[in-house]
Amino acid sequence: MKHRVFIDGQEGTTGLQIHERLRERADLEVIEIAPESRKDPAAKRAIYERADLAILCLPDAAAIEAAELAGPNTRVIDASTAHRVNGAWAFGLPELAPEQRAQIRDARRVSNPGCYPTGFLLGVRPLVDAGILPREYPVTVHALSGYSGGGKKLIAEFEQNARPESDTAADWAVRLYGLNLDHKHVSEMQKHAGLTRAPVFCPIVGNYYQGMLVSVPLHVSDLNKGVKPEDVHSVLEERYANEACVRVMPFGQFDADGRLGAAAVNGTNRVELFVSGKPEQILVTARLDNLGKGAAGAAVQNLNLMLGLPELTGLRV
Numbered sequence: 001m002k003h004r005v006f007i008d009g010q011e012g013t014t015g016l017q018i019h020e021r022l023r024e025r026a027d028l029e030v031i032e033i034a035p036e037s038r039k040d041p042a043a044k045r046a047i048y049e050r051a052d053l054a055i056l057c058l059p060d061a062a063a064i065e066a067a068e069l070a071g072p073n074t075r076v077i078d079a080s081t082a083h084r085v086n087g088a089w090a091f092g093l094p095e096l097a098p099e100q101r102a103q104i105r106d107a108r109r110v111s112n113p114g115c116y117p118t119g120f121l122l123g124v125r126p127l128v129d130a131g132i133l134p135r136e137y138p139v140t141v142h143a144l145s146g147y148s149g150g151g152k153k154l155i156a157e158f159e160q161n162a163r164p165e166s167d168t169a170a171d172w173a174v175r176l177y178g179l180n181l182d183h184k185h186v187s188e189m190q191k192h193a194g195l196t197r198a199p200v201f202c203p204i205v206g207n208y209y210q211g212m213l214v215s216v217p218l219h220v221s222d223l224n225k226g227v228k229p230e231d232v233h234s235v236l237e238e239r240y241a242n243e244a245c246v247r248v249m250p251f252g253q254f255d256a257d258g259r260l261g262a263a264a265v266n267g268t269n270r271v272e273l274f275v276s277g278k279p280e281q282i283l284v285t286a287r288l289d290n291l292g293k294g295a296a297g298a299a300v301q302n303l304n305l306m307l308g309l310p311e312l313t314g315l316r317v
Contacts, residue, residue: 002029003307006047008066009057013151014079017296018055021314022303041069048074053306055299056080067109076109077302079295083111084188091192092302093118094311095243096125105305112302115294116143116203117188119214119286122246122271126239127284128194132227133218139199140217141189144174144262146210149290158207178202211263212290218282229277232284236273244317245293245301248273265289269297269315 005028009015022030031050037043048054048070056063056078063080070076083089090107094100104110113121120141127133147158158172177183183201190198220227233251240246249272254260265272266289274285288294293301297315304311 002027003052003309004029004031004050005303006031006033006051006054007057008033008044008054009062009079012057013148013155013291014295014299015055015057017291018057018079018299021296021300025314027309027313045069045071053077053303055303072108075107075306077112077299077306078110079112079299081114081184081188083109084113084117085191086111092298093121093192094301094305095240095246096121096192097129101305104302105308107306110302110306112295112299113192114185114188115145115149115212115288115290116141116185116201116214117192118294118298119143119212119271119288120189120199120216121192122240123214123216123236123273123284123286124193126235127232129239130235132224132232132235134223135194136196137218137222138197139193139195141199141201141203141214142217143201143203143212143214144206145203145212145290146208146262147205148210149212149294150205154205172207174204174206176202176204206262208263210289210291211261211266212288212294213260213262213285214288215283215285218277218284220277220280220282223282228279229275229282232277232282233275236275236284240273244312245269246271246273248275252276260285260287262287265292267292268317269293269301269312270317 007015010019033047051074053075056066060080060082063078063082089109089111090103092110093113147154186198186201237248269292271286271288271293276283300314304313
């Protein structure tokens, strides 16, 4: 018997990506609501009752309403930011900690992680757990993403040239945002990394469609005494030795040209972690697909866990 899945918000960027990953699967039936009934609470409630699992690809306020409407019998994955620091929801990053996968598998409500936090947390959380990175460390995050991470509006601005006439092409090559330092991902990063201080985070969107780099610079003098860059690499290697979706690259290794592009893992559910440095400084960098492991792929991975299916079904690693 097939599991029935409802994607609420299937027409959005993340919803379309999830649907693409699910539509050909023989073990699932993706059920849909008539377009004219998308905002009808009674019709929505009825389709939630039919579904074994619902995935919410909605704005935060709408996701909160939808989660309440779904009721207790339907398991829910929320792809919005609405529930990521809500203790009543399991945080949907299976590789975050040894117990995380079981929490997701048993949960009725799972909050999908953000794309930037996914790269950040996979690089930082093991260092906090190992006692290398003090919880009070003043973390700074440098991150670059393709414009697809901003959803339909930002995609239109870049692809349809829907920008103010006063802006030049150079203004849109890369754009710094979150300059007020209250980006919606900050609380998620802080909580799930186990930090006592909020990271300084002001990301950049580039004029390309998808792919992401997230870097965290560390000063050795502010870490535990005696820590070397190779120690950081070893901690990450040990933590992810048996994780199919996280690959720790050889120490100091980058792309063939000695650089690091953002798009090399696009279309996969893979995160690559790079560690480089010198005695005084260390750089930890994650590369991932902001639409894959950073969004739709993560939702499918969580769906598989929650429905008791092989975890990587429908995913390319």
